[in-house]
Amino acid sequence: MGIPVKLQVFEGPLDLLLHLIDKNKIDIYDIPIVEITNQYMDYIKAMEREDLNTMSEFLVMAATLLDIKCRMLLPKEVTEDGEEEDPRQELVEQLLEYKMYKFMSYELKDRETDSEGILYKEATIPEEVMEYVEPVDLDKLLGDLTLAKLNRIFKDVMRRQVDKVDPVRSKFGKIEKEEVTLTDKLGYVYEYAKEHRNFSFRSLLTKQSSKTQVVVTFLAILQMMKEGQISINQEQPFDDILITSHVGEERYGDSGDQ
Numbered sequence: 001m002g003i004p005v006k007l008q009v010f011e012g013p014l015d016l017l018l019h020l021i022d023k024n025k026i027d028i029y030d031i032p033i034v035e036i037t038n039q040y041m042d043y044i045k046a047m048e049r050e051d052l053n054t055m056s057e058f059l060v061m062a063a064t065l066l067d068i069k070c071r072m073l074l075p076k077e078v079t080e081d082g083e084e085e086d087p088r089q090e091l092v093e094q095l096l097e098y099k100m101y102k103f104m105s106y107e108l109k110d111r112e113t114d115s116e117g118i119l120y121k122e123a124t125i126p127e128e129v130m131e132y133v134e135p136v137d138l139d140k141l142l143g144d145l146t147l148a149k150l151n152r153i154f155k156d157v158m159r160r161q162v163d164k165v166d167p168v169r170s171k172f173g174k175i176e177k178e179e180v181t182l183t184d185k186l187g188y189v190y191e192y193a194k195e196h197r198n199f200s201f202r203s204l205l206t207k208q209s210s211k212t213q214v215v216v217t218f219l220a221i222l223q224m225m226k227e228g229q230i231s232i233n234q235e236q237p238f239d240d241i242l243i244t245s246h247v248g249e250e251r252y253g254d255s256g257d258q
Contacts, residue, residue, distance in 0.1 A: 013061030014098040016043060021095070028095055031088055033072055037065040064091065180212050185220040193230055193245035201232070201241035 010016040020039050021028055044062055071087035078084055192204065201221070208214045221243070224230045233242045 013058045014095060015102070016040065016058070017061070017091075017095060018099060018102070028099075029092060031092065033065065033069050033088060037062075037069050040065055180216045182216055182219055182223070185213075185216045186223060189217065189220045189224060190229070190247060193224070193243070193247045197245045199243055199245075201243055204243070 010019065017036065017040065020026075020036055021031065024035070024039075026032065026036070041062060044058055068087045068091060076084045076086075189204070192199070204221075205214050205217060208217055221230070225232065229245070229247050231244045231246065233244070234240075235242075
């Protein structure tokens with residue numbers, strides 16, 4: 001026969017199930033699903049709630065318990081590994097997870113309660129005391145310190161600084177980012193093409209001082225080819241690329257019509 005539960009407040013269906021398990025001193029890993037379902041249904045019938053959303057959560061759990069109850073009456077299903085499936089397994093995992101978070105909330109609540117008993121007092125030290133600096137007696141501070149001892153201390157400090165120096169990293173130079181814009185390089189190649197009607201691609205690149213310069217120069221060449229300001233020719237694969245400049249002509253290819 002089901003035991004009616006008179007408690008009014010639960011934080012959801014899992015909270016109610018944990019209460020029933022603790023009340024009946026049941027092993028959470030071996031829940032007597034028939035007994036717990038009956039007690040749960042008795043509580044549902046006794047509930048007087050106008051909040052349909054909250055009530056629906058309890059009804060969903062009731063349907064889950066009834067489903068587990070029916071599956072317990074059927075022959076047990078066997079997994080691919082030959083192990084029998086327990087219809088209560090998923091419910092047990094949910095209860096254990098909920099129980100863990102519930103105990104964590106109790107711990108946080110206790111810490112909050114303890115922190116309420118701690119009071120902090122703002123500093124009330126007079127400004128004169130805050131600004132006070134204890135005078136230093138140089139004679140007492142130096143004591144028997146001599147120039148010879150100072151020299152030894154200085155050499156010891158300098159030796160330690162030298163020991164800290166990485167013999168490899170110390171030889172590295174400073175790496176600075178080289179600012180090269182495509183606009184500037186387009187102007188450079190344009191002026192070069194103005195002065196040299198025919199020139200090789202290799203000769204142009206050898207005048208660049210870094211890899212970045214070479215890359216941006218190559219982009220400038222591609223841009224000028226696209227705009228028809230230069231044309232290129234290569235007689236054999238891997239031969240040097242020959243560049244013909246059309247800078248200054250009114251239109252590319254129209255010089256023969258003038």
